[in-house]
Amino acid sequence: MTGGLGAWARAALALTGALALAIAPAAAASSLPAGADVRAAHHGLGAEASAPLPAIERRTPQIGGKLEVGSPLVVWVGATSPSAVDVRYQWYVGGDRVPGATGKYLTPTAEHAGHRVSVRVQLAADGHETSVRWANGESVITLPSFTRKAPSIGGTLIAGTELRAWVGAVSPSGARVSYQWYVGGSKVSGATSKYYTYTADDAGQRVSLRVQLSKAGYATSVAWDTAWPCSIDDASSCCVVVNKRRPLDPTRYAPADLVHPAGVAGTATMRREAADAMSRMHAAAKAAGADFWLSSGYRSYATQSSLYAGYVSRSGRATADTFSARPGYSEHQTGWAADVTDGSGCTLKGCFGDRAAGRWVAAHGADYGFIVRYPEGEQSVTGYIYEPWHLRYVGVDIAVAMRSRGVTTLEDFFGLAPAPTY
Numbered sequence: 001m002t003g004g005l006g007a008w009a010r011a012a013l014a015l016t017g018a019l020a021l022a023i024a025p026a027a028a029a030s031s032l033p034a035g036a037d038v039r040a041a042h043h044g045l046g047a048e049a050s051a052p053l054p055a056i057e058r059r060t061p062q063i064g065g066k067l068e069v070g071s072p073l074v075v076w077v078g079a080t081s082p083s084a085v086d087v088r089y090q091w092y093v094g095g096d097r098v099p100g101a102t103g104k105y106l107t108p109t110a111e112h113a114g115h116r117v118s119v120r121v122q123l124a125a126d127g128h129e130t131s132v133r134w135a136n137g138e139s140v141i142t143l144p145s146f147t148r149k150a151p152s153i154g155g156t157l158i159a160g161t162e163l164r165a166w167v168g169a170v171s172p173s174g175a176r177v178s179y180q181w182y183v184g185g186s187k188v189s190g191a192t193s194k195y196y197t198y199t200a201d202d203a204g205q206r207v208s209l210r211v212q213l214s215k216a217g218y219a220t221s222v223a224w225d226t227a228w229p230c231s232i233d234d235a236s237s238c239c240v241v242v243n244k245r246r247p248l249d250p251t252r253y254a255p256a257d258l259v260h261p262a263g264v265a266g267t268a269t270m271r272r273e274a275a276d277a278m279s280r281m282h283a284a285a286k287a288a289g290a291d292f293w294l295s296s297g298y299r300s301y302a303t304q305s306s307l308y309a310g311y312v313s314r315s316g317r318a319t320a321d322t323f324s325a326r327p328g329y330s331e332h333q334t335g336w337a338a339d340v341t342d343g344s345g346c347t348l349k350g351c352f353g354d355r356a357a358g359r360w361v362a363a364h365g366a367d368y369g370f371i372v373r374y375p376e377g378e379q380s381v382t383g384y385i386y387e388p389w390h391l392r393y394v395g396v397d398i399a400v401a402m403r404s405r406g407v408t409t410l411e412d413f414f415g416l417a418p419a420p421t422y
């Protein structure tokens with residue numbers, strides 16, 4: 001028996017020695033020749049669990065799609081090696097696991113808005129180490145946006161004018177629209193309707209409009225528009241007041257958008273806005289049996305110079321100044337004015353005011369934005385004799401306001417000093 005026991009003991013020692021021999025090279029694996037199979041040396045010795053498995057070759061997964069509520073997101077794993085892998089997904093929103101969201105796709109809901117999305121992507125393959133990597137959304141999930149245009153303020157900033165908010169088409173429909181008006185940058189308390197009446201106290205100050213759209217499930221949208229008072233000093237403004245005390249600035253100003261009023265005989269040009277209004281007015285006048293055409297529209301500084309010089313040589317300077325402007329002081333140089341005629345002997349004469357065309361434009365011109373700039377009996381204010389043929393475009397709001405208030409000169413309307421002489 002002793003011999004038997006001794007044989008078992010020797011066998012055990014031999015086994016221990018074999019194990020020691022087998023482990024020693026593994027501990028010094030870095031010194032093994034390239035290609036040596038360490039695991040083969042362990043085979044059958046129960047030491048395999050302690051060795052690293054090869055990694056699955058993969059890239060960082062990516063989230064594709066629009067990070068918006070209702071818009072499906074997808075996570076892309078990309079190529080792997082080995083290619084046959086078992087993929088497990090788990091979506092997270094705001095750091096919280098989304099129950100049941102274990103597929104390749106996720107469509108965020110309204111409660112996900114404002115949070116970041118991420119996906120845990122686990123890959124497994126036989127004989128390889130299980131791999132976990134995260135795909136992270138680049139920004140938070142948002143609510144879908146309205147499709148809209150910028151709002152705009154309709155109307156001219158003159159006292160007593162009702163301004164109107166234009167919102168335009170909005171998609172989707174059914175949005176709640178909120179308005180807030182501001183004057184001079186300050187919120188006007190209670191001014192929250194689509195309309196706002198510009199007051200005398202507001203004069204000279206800009207008006208801003210804030211339009212907010214809201215609807216459940218959509219991002220609230222805020223947009224602004226701002227309107228400035230029409231400038232009586234800016235040569236390019238349709239409100240500019242030019243007279244013998246108020247030359248154009250610069251004196252050789254020339255507008256850029258001169259066109260001939262379509263449908264009107266003659267070759268004269270005007271600023272595009274005035275020309276369009278002139279075309280509409282002419283069509284209405286002609287239909288009413290009060291046809292006319294333009295004998296003059298825009299005149300450059302140079303043209304006005306020679307015109308005025310001709311009048312001076314014919315009539316003398318004092319007389320010429322009563323009906324012709326010096327260069328740099330003419331409304332014709334703004335592109336907002338035109339002289340109309342019906343071809344009768346009253347052309348450029350006071351009796352034009354009694355002609356059908358003269359009566360018609362005096363009565364209806366305001367509806368198209370025109371005034372008779374030099375009315376009868378106002379030479380001490382305007383500096384010019386009665387010129388029923390000289391029409392000035394100031395825009396419908398101002399022209400209609402003048403007519404309804406019975407104010408006949410721009411000087412009076414804007415509270416400016418009379419300009420009888422230079």
Ligand SMILES: [Zn+2]
Binds near residue numbers: 332338339
């Ligand atoms: Zn004129």
